[in-house]
Amino acid sequence: MKILVCISHVPDTTSKINFTDNNSAFDTNGVQFVINPNDEFGLTRAMWFKEKQGASVDVVNVGGPETEPTLRKALAIGADNAIRVNTPALDGYQVAKELAKVAQDGGYDLIIAGRESIDYNGGMVPGMMAQILKANFVNTCVSLEIDGNQATAIREIDGGKETLKTSLPLVIGGQKGLVEESDLKIPNMRGIMMARKKPLNVVEASSTESFTETKSFEKPAPKGEVKIIEEDNLDQLIDLLHNEAKVI
Amino acid sequence: MKPDLFQAPDYYQIDDLLSDEHKMVRTAARDWVKKEVSPIIEDAAQKAEFPKSIIKGLAEIGAFGPYIPAEYGGAGLDQISYGLIMQEIERGDSGVRSTASVQSSLVMYPIYKYGTEEQRQKYLPKLASGEWMGSFGLTEPDHGSNPGGMTTNYKDMGDHYLLNGAKMWISNSPFCDVAVVWAKNEEGRIHGLIVERGMEGFSTPETHNKWSLRASATGELIFQDVKVPKENLLPNKSGLGAPLGCLDSARYGISWGAIGAAMDCYDTALRYAKERIQFGKPIASFQLQQKKLAEMITEITKAQLMALRLGQLKNEDRTTTAQISMAKRNNVEMAINIAREARQMLGGMGITGEYSIMRHMMNLESVITYEGTHDIHLLITGADITGIPAFK
Numbered sequence: 001m002k003i004l005v006c007i008s009h010v011p012d013t014t015s016k017i018n019f020t021d022n023n024s025a026f027d028t029n030g031v032q033f034v035i036n037p038n039d040e041f042g043l044t045r046a047m048w049f050k051e052k053q054g055a056s057v058d059v060v061n062v063g064g065p066e067t068e069p070t071l072r073k074a075l076a077i078g079a080d081n082a083i084r085v086n087t088p089a090l091d092g093y094q095v096a097k098e099l100a101k102v103a104q105d106g107g108y109d110l111i112i113a114g115r116e117s118i119d120y121n122g123g124m125v126p127g128m129m130a131q132i133l134k135a136n137f138v139n140t141c142v143s144l145e146i147d148g149n150q151a152t153a154i155r156e157i158d159g160g161k162e163t164l165k166t167s168l169p170l171v172i173g174g175q176k177g178l179v180e181e182s183d184l185k186i187p188n189m190r191g192i193m194m195a196r197k198k199p200l201n202v203v204e205a206s207s208t209e210s211f212t213e214t215k216s217f218e219k220p221a222p223k224g225e226v227k228i229i230e231e232d233n234l235d236q237l238i239d240l241l242h243n244e245a246k247v248i
Numbered sequence: 249m250k251p252d253l254f255q256a257p258d259y260y261q262i263d264d265l266l267s268d269e270h271k272m273v274r275t276a277a278r279d280w281v282k283k284e285v286s287p288i289i290e291d292a293a294q295k296a297e298f299p300k301s302i303i304k305g306l307a308e309i310g311a312f313g314p315y316i317p318a319e320y321g322g323a324g325l326d327q328i329s330y331g332l333i334m335q336e337i338e339r340g341d342s343g344v345r346s347t348a349s350v351q352s353s354l355v356m357y358p359i360y361k362y363g364t365e366e367q368r369q370k371y372l373p374k375l376a377s378g379e380w381m382g383s384f385g386l387t388e389p390d391h392g393s394n395p396g397g398m399t400t401n402y403k404d405m406g407d408h409y410l411l412n413g414a415k416m417w418i419s420n421s422p423f424c425d426v427a428v429v430w431a432k433n434e435e436g437r438i439h440g441l442i443v444e445r446g447m448e449g450f451s452t453p454e455t456h457n458k459w460s461l462r463a464s465a466t467g468e469l470i471f472q473d474v475k476v477p478k479e480n481l482l483p484n485k486s487g488l489g490a491p492l493g494c495l496d497s498a499r500y501g502i503s504w505g506a507i508g509a510a511m512d513c514y515d516t517a518l519r520y521a522k523e524r525i526q527f528g529k530p531i532a533s534f535q536l537q538q539k540k541l542a543e544m545i546t547e548i549t550k551a552q553l554m555a556l557r558l559g560q561l562k563n564e565d566r567t568t569t570a571q572i573s574m575a576k577r578n579n580v581e582m583a584i585n586i587a588r589e590a591r592q593m594l595g596g597m598g599i600t601g602e603y604s605i606m607r608h609m610m611n612l613e614s615v616i617t618y619e620g621t622h623d624i625h626l627l628i629t630g631a632d633i634t635g636i637p638a639f640k
Contacts, residue, residue, distance in 0.1 A: 014255055030261055069268040076272060186279045189310030189323045192272055 001055040001146065001168075003046045004106060006099050006113035006125070007074055008036035008089075009067035013118065023216045026119075028066075035070055038114025042174035044183055045144060046112055047078050053146065055110075056080050060102050062095045064088055068200060075195035076187035082198070087205035092124030094210040099125065100132035101206050108169070110151075115140050115173035126173035135169040142177025250602055252286035254278075254339065254515050259549045265556060266328065273310065273329045277336035280309045285340035290601045292463040293341065296456075298423070299463060302344065307378035311337060311348040313356040320360065320368050321376030328559035331504030335555075339508030341604075342611035343464030346618075349505070350419045351375060353498035355382030358428050358440055362482040362490055367442065371426060383424035383452075385415035385443075385469045386491045392417075393624050393639070396488050400431040402441065402476065409481065411441060411449075411474040417618065421467035422454040428482070429469060430491045440482035440490055449474040460614040462607075496572050499619050500562060503575035504555045506615060507548065509608045510583035514544045516603055517590035524595075531593070540589045547586065551579045570632035577625035584612040 011017070011031045018027040035043065049055040059074040060083040061067050071082040083106075085098045103111050111133070116123035130137030136151075138144075142161065143154035151170050155162045156177070172178075187195070229237045241248045256278070263271065284305050292299040306312060314330045316322025323329075330352070338345035356375050359367055374380040391397040400413025411431060421427070427443045427450075443450055449472040454465060485493070518541055521532035531537050558575045561567045587609035591598040598605050616622050624639065631637040 030258070030263075032263075069272060072268065073272055073275075076276075186283065186309070187272065187276045188308035189273075189276075189314070189325075190308075192269070192276065192310075193318065193323060195272075196269070 001049065001053065001110060002106065002108045003049060003055050003057045003110045003112065004103050004108040005039065005043045005046050005057060005059045005074070005079065006111065006129075007039050007043065007059045007061045007070060008114065008117040008119070009033050009061060009063055009070040010036045010117050010119040013037075017219065019217045019219075023218065024214060026217070033067075033070055035073060036114050036117045036119075038116060038118070038175050039112075040114075040184055041176050041178045042112035042114060042172065043074055043077065043079070044185060045174065045178040046110075047185065048179070049110075049146065050078065058083060058106065058108070060085065060099060062087060062089045062098045062205075071200055072195050073187060075198045075200070076191040077185045078191060080198065082200040084200065084202050085205055086202050087208060090208075090210035091212040092122040093128060093212075094208075096125045096128035097132060097207075098205055100129045102203070103129070103133055110146065110168060110170050110172070111135070112172045112174050112178075115175045123173075126171055130171035133169065133171065135171050136166040137171045137173070138164055138166065139173035141172045141174050144172060144174075144178060252282045253519065254282065254286075254512060256339075256511055257514060257545055257548060258552075259545050260553065262549075262552050262556060266332075269325075270328055270332060273314075273325065274332040274336060277309050277311070277333045278339070280305060281336050281340040285337070285344060289341045289344070289463055290604070290607065293343070293607050294462070294601060296458070296462040298343070298347070298465040300423070303378040303381065306337075306344070306348055307376065309333065312351045312378060313360075313372065313376045314352065316352075316356050316360055316372060316376065321373035322356070326559075327500070327562040328556065330501060331555055331559050334501040334505040335508040335511075337508065338505030339512045341463050342505065342509055342608065342615050343461040345501075345505045345508070346419045346461060346464045346614075347381075349498045349501050350384055351378075351382050353501055354384030354494050355426065355428050357497050358384075358482060358490070358494050359442070361493065362440060362485040363442075364479075364483060366479065367482070371442065375426075380425040381420055381423055383418050383420040383427045383469065384491075384494065385418055385421075385427050385429040386495075387415060387417050389414065389416045393621060395430070395491065396438075398430065398432060398438070400429070400471065401433070402431045402439075403434055405475075408478060409441065409476045411443065411471045411476050413471050415469040417455070417466060418452075418469050419461075419464055419466055419618075421452045421469055422465040424452065427452075427469055428494075429471070431471075437486050438488055438490065439486045441476050442480040442482070443469075443471070443474060443476060444480075447474050447476065458614075460610045460612075462610075492569065495619055496567070496569055499572050499576040500558065500567070502615060502619055503551075503558060503572070503579045506576075506579040506583040506612070507551050507555060509612060509615075510544070510548050510551065510579075510586045513583075513587045513590035513605050513608055514541070514548060516605055517541065517544070517593045520594050520597070520603075537593060540593060544586045544589065547582045551582050554578060568632070570628050573620065573625040573628040576620065577622055577629075580612060580616045581622060584609065584616055587612055 062085040113126040138153040140156040310323040313322040318324040402409040402411040454467040
């Protein structure tokens with residue numbers, strides 16, 4: 001089984017978020033980047049398939065050279081090859097199209113992406129990719145078993161879970177549950193040393209077309225002062241919620 | 249123990265001066281410490297037990313001989329990577345870092361530098377994997393800052409050497425499988441010998457009741473007519489310069505390690521100060537607390553730059569002993585001062601095991617003493633700039 005794991009290069013969750021260029025671009029100054037957590041759950045599940053079922057695991061990212069350390073980390077964790085599509089990630093469609101091309105050219109059976117990246121939270125890429133590839137698709141996937149050409153996937157739905165049977169080729173929009181946080185792998189020294197020698201192939205983008213363009217970003221309004229109302233003063237609380245906060 | 253929320257300060261964007269591989273090595277060590285060391289270390293320190301369960305993990309993140317070439321089981325990394333690994337481990341605990349320092353710089357380094365090819369092949373891979381643990385015997389009960397006065401000695405008995413003497417304050421001694429021991433031959437010249445556990449007359453009693461480095465085992469190495477095979481002598485360097493070369497490497501690692509302890513104390517104090525409310529506002533809003541925090545981050549930043557520059561020089565094999573002394577002395581003092589100030593900022597909470605600060609503070613009392621005391625390092629700088637040694 002040939003597995004392709006799509007890796008998004010995202011700011012660490014503890015990063016301070018700022019914008020530059022008239023609030024139209026994310027300020028990367030001093031920001032640490034990591035593998036998108038939803039992708040990392042998928043990568044770890046892929047490594048399980050590699051160890052237990054003899055799958056090969058490649059990783060791919062759409063982005064500039066600054067994303068390569070993130071791909072190297074995936075190689076250090078145990079992926080076999082890395083591919084970087086050399087173009088800035090502009091929007092979900094453009095990324096899905098480039099990833100689908102890599103998936104098609106490489107003849108992968110299983111393509112695992114995170115259900116969304118934790119930076120822009122578009123959540124579009126896995127579904128679009130499945131459509132372009134005409135492959136089966138399971139989103140918000142929390143469990144995945146593969147037996148030959150057959151897959152059993154569990155998907156999170158409102159208030160419960162849904163178990164699906166499907167077949168390869170398959171695109172997964174993965175998340176926590178595919179593996180747990182305690183299963184995530186820290187690259188060991190041998191892995192880091194081996195990652196130096198593993199191939200990281202840079203391919204050019206098939207096009208630079210995108211249908212959307214970022215005009216500006218806005219941060220949420222700063223949190224206001226907190227007023228503490230004594231429990232005996234319910235009338236005051238209602239008055240403030242009605243007249244000042246205007247929420248009731 | 250509270251969950252480990254550590255966020256590393258990098259006030260001067262020093263990360264931009266590191267390579268991608270440096271950062272990957274550091275992140276791996278940092279993540280491993282959060283996952284495997286932080287949850288267990290307070291308990292180990294309270295019980296005064298070395299957590300042997302983490303030896304395998306230490307080996308996997310490259311803490312044992314990171315700069316030893318891969319053909320001997322090391323990671324073949326540069327000196328900055330070694331420093332970063334020490335920093336991250338000491339961010340967890342100085343005792344665990346001590347174990348790694350001894351294994352790397354005081355056991356693997358002399359075998360690699362001064363040993364034969366057979367010795368390298370026999371010992372280094374097992375030491376790199378943590379299958380064997382090592383200790384380093386230089387200090388004696390009556391010879392600390394003046395190791396040249398040592399009395400441990402060996403005699404040539406024809407087909408073996410006969411070793412007699414005792415070493416004290418030896419990290420890892422109670423559980424070590426091998427010890428690199430410095431002893432005088434019949435002409436009074438210092439040589440290194442590899443002593444293995446199980447050799448008759450070799451014992452390693454543990455030193456109890458320490459208030460410092462409680463999660464690291466310390467003890468003695470006692471030699472009573474120990475027959476050491478001749479092939480266990482390190483042949484390629486002798487004299488006091490041989491063990492001092494090892495100490496240069498270990499002290500270099502300590503100069504990075506101390507930054508880790510300081511960063512942990514600073515980060516804890518900063519978070520606490522922003523959350524702890526007194527007089528109706530966070531204590532971080534008071535000038536005296538801000539002064540403490542501002543001075544801490546200034547000192548950490550200076551120490552980071554000093555260690556990085558030293559690492560660059562070390563990569564080019566251009567460091568001097570005196571330069572290493574300066575960094576070890578400065579950075580450990582910086583860390584212990586930050587630990588003390590941070591402890592005060594946490595008030596009563598600072599003395600409990602809920603936070604790491606007091607453990608760091610007590611650990612650093614050893615770190616400022618071992619591998620050359622704070623005063624001796626000052627005199628090394630003094631001797632270097634005046635040309636007049638004050639300790640001879």
